[in-house]
Amino acid sequence: MSAVERGGEALDRLIVDVADYPQPGIVFKDITPVLADHDALVAVVGGLATAGRDATGAVHVDKVVGMEARGFILGPPVALDLGVGFVPVRKAGKLPREAHAVTYALEYGEATLELHRDAVRPGERVLLVDDVLATGGTAAATRDLVERCGGVVVAVAVLLELTFLPGREAVAGVPVTALRPV
Numbered sequence: 229m230s231a232v233e234r235g236g237e238a239l240d241r242l243i244v245d246v247a248d249y250p251q252p253g254i255v256f257k258d259i260t261p262v263l264a265d266h267d268a269l270v271a272v273v274g275g276l277a278t279a280g281r282d283a284t285g286a287v288h289v290d291k292v293v294g295m296e297a298r299g300f301i302l303g304p305p306v307a308l309d310l311g312v313g314f315v316p317v318r319k320a321g322k323l324p325r326e327a328h329a330v331t332y333a334l335e336y337g338e339a340t341l342e343l344h345r346d347a348v349r350p351g352e353r354v355l356l357v358d359d360v361l362a363t364g365g366t367a368a369a370t371r372d373l374v375e376r377c378g379g380v381v382v383a384v385a386v387l388l389e390l391t392f393l394p395g396r397e398a399v400a401g402v403p404v405t406a407l408r409p410v
Contacts, residue, residue, distance in 0.1 A: 235275025235407040238268035239387055257388055259359055263301065272387060272407065276302060277309040279385035279405035280355040289382060290352040291315050293374060295341065295366050296322070298359035306357050306385070315347045315354075317370050328376040332369040341366070343373040350378030361389040361406060364398020371399060 229237070242261040249256040262268045280289040287310050294303025295317045307314035320329060320340035327342040348354060354374050356367055361384065371381045381402050389395060389406035396404055 231271070231274040231278050232405060232407055233275075234271040235273075235387075238262060238265070238271040239408045242268055243388075257360060259298065259301075259387060262387075269305075273302070273305045273309055275407045276306045276357055276385040276387070276405070279383040279403070280306070280310045280312070287311060288353060289355040291348055291379070292355050292357055293317055293343075293348070293370060294357045295370050299357050302359065302387070303357040306355070310355075315343070317341050317343050317373060328373050330369040330372050332365040334363070334365055339366075339369075341369050341373060343370075343377065345377060348374050348377040348379035352379045353382045354379045356381055356384045357386070358384075359387050361386045361395035361399075361404060362393045364393075364395035367395065368398040371402065 242265055244258040246256040246258050262272055280287055282288045289312055291313050292303050292307035293315045294300050296319050300316055304314045320342055323342050323344055326345050328345055329340055329342045331340040356370055367384055374381050383403045384399055385405045387407050389409045391409045
């Protein structure tokens, strides 16, 4: 079984669907049971990290960028697995130094993300890590922030991809690894 398959199996066993959260009509995917299970967490991190490796298994990224908030939980262990640094993308007003900012549409609202201007150096190859790829707004905004720094997004890795939404279209041209399409 591949690392992606092991990660997907862990998600199947442990993710809890919460209806009508944070608002009516939304089904929230609670990943906390996955995080609380050591074997599941190892499987998920290994699966996500495959997106940062080439076909030979060699690391082909310089940084992992995780989006607030669950990308903060998943990104650092993926960066450790790959032997690279981790960079957080924060909600507006949370970073203490000069930052790039992008406002984008969510599936149920609007948000602004920021990235320190010096967090990614020109030419650095970046893996984006988050929990869910839905409309792709968060991933596209983060890609924009990385590119404003001069970096190159080479892949996106997520736990879940909501395949009925156009997330992949929002990050067209960038490979997406989803441990579990739903």
